[in-house]
Amino acid sequence: MWWGFRANTVEKIGHxxxxxxxxxxxxxxxxxxxxxxxxxxxxxxxxxxxxxxSSERRVAVDIMLGGWQEQLILTLTSEEGISITHTLDGMFEEANNPEKALNNLKDGLAKLGQTIYYACEVQVTLPAALFVPNSLLNQFRREAIDMLDTARLARYQRGRRKPVAQPAPVYPQTHLSFLANVYNHKAREFYHRYGVQLIDAAYEAHQEKGDVPVMITRHCLRFAFNLCPKQAKGNIKSWKATPMQLVHGDEVLTLKFDCRPCEMHVIGKIKNYILKMPQPGSVVASVSPEALMKTLPKRRGV
Known part of the structure; x- marks a missing residue:
């Protein structure tokens, strides 16, 4: 039985x-x-x-505020080098508390909120610390951000698709087994286009009814049990990687070993109850049991 508790304090008393x-x-x-x-x-x-x-992708912006008492000039420069300038006319008086006013200007300009930008550097080059109401400063900043959006969109260059190679490349194999997982006609057309002639249906198509590899893994039980022919020494070096069996309850899976690529193949057979189920992606599989019940005719007297 496993149980746990939350620790309040942990003290190291030795190794x-x-x-x-x-x-x-x-x-x-x-x-x-x-x-x-x-x-x-x-x-x-x-x-x-x-x-x-940890996965936010935002654009760095340098902000510079200049001008004089009759006009403020706001310049935004994105990390791509795209720059815009916006002006605000008015009569802005010198602040009674210059240090506080200067900090308010920097903080107000750096509040980019839910935009795609973040302030990298904020500079205020006014000849004196001016008092600018927060409502005007916020509107001034928002308008400048909209102008930067427009400028960046105008400079945006959409990537171009590479031309189709002529002649078309040829797929290295002409026959694909079910392991290629070709399930729909689009995938089949793709491989035919590049030279594949024979394509087996994917395992989900319920056409592989015999024993086939249901999993191919680099984790090898022979290696784990020190029975790998590549690692063997002495008398057991001549051993061959004969198949093994993996038993789990009533389930018996055959393990075959392909030592050249160092792979273990788990061999199994599709279950009969799975064969009776609708194939994934089919119309029948997309219908829920509740929706199917609604299509049944109602009994008389109900």
């Missing part, structure tokens, strides 16, 4: 020895005997790292 204080004393703690191994499977710092955003 691989710790003293642990649980948050709540487990009811089954008396079952633990001396030298019983404890495994840590919850790392708070690791969980916090996973919950943090």
């Amino acid at each position: 691989n020895r710790y003293r642990v204080w649980p948050n709540d004393m487990p009811a089954d703690l008396y079952k633990v005997r001396p030298h019983h191994s404890l495994n840590r499977n919850l790392d708070h710092n690791w969980q916090q790292a996973l919950t943090k955003t």
Whole structure:
């Protein structure tokens, strides 16, 4: 029986020895005997790292605010080198608290919110710290961001598709087994286009009813049991990689070994109940049991 608890404090008292204080004393703690191994499977710092955003893709923007009391000039430059300039006319007085006003200007310009940009560098080159109402500054910034969007879209160059090779390349094989997983007509047309002549249906098509490889893996049980002919020495070096059997309950799977590519093939046979099921992607398979029940005729008197 496995059980666990949250630790409140952990103190290291020696090599691989710790003293642990649980948050709540487990009811089954008396079952633990001396030298019983404890495994840590919850790392708070690791969980916090996973919950943090790590895949955001945003564009860096340099912001520079200049001008004078009668006009503000805002310049945005994206990391691609695309730059726009926006102006705001008005009468802006010098602030009573220059340091606070300057910080408010920088903070207000750097608030790019849910846009695709983030402020890389913010510069204010005004001759004096001016007081700009937050409402005007926010509107000024939003209009400049819209202008930058328009400028970047105008400069965007869509990638071009490479021309089709002439003559078309030839697929290295002319016969594909079910392992190629060719299930629909689009995939079949693709391989025919490049020279494949004979294509077996995918395993999901229920046409492979005999013993076939249901899994090919580099994990080899012969190697795990020190019975690999490549690793063998002495008298057992002449051993051949004869098939083995993997038994799980009533299930018996044959293991065949292809030593040249170092692969183990698990051989099995499709179950009869799977053959009776509709094929994946078919119209029958896409109908839910509830929808199918609605199509049945209703009984009289119900």
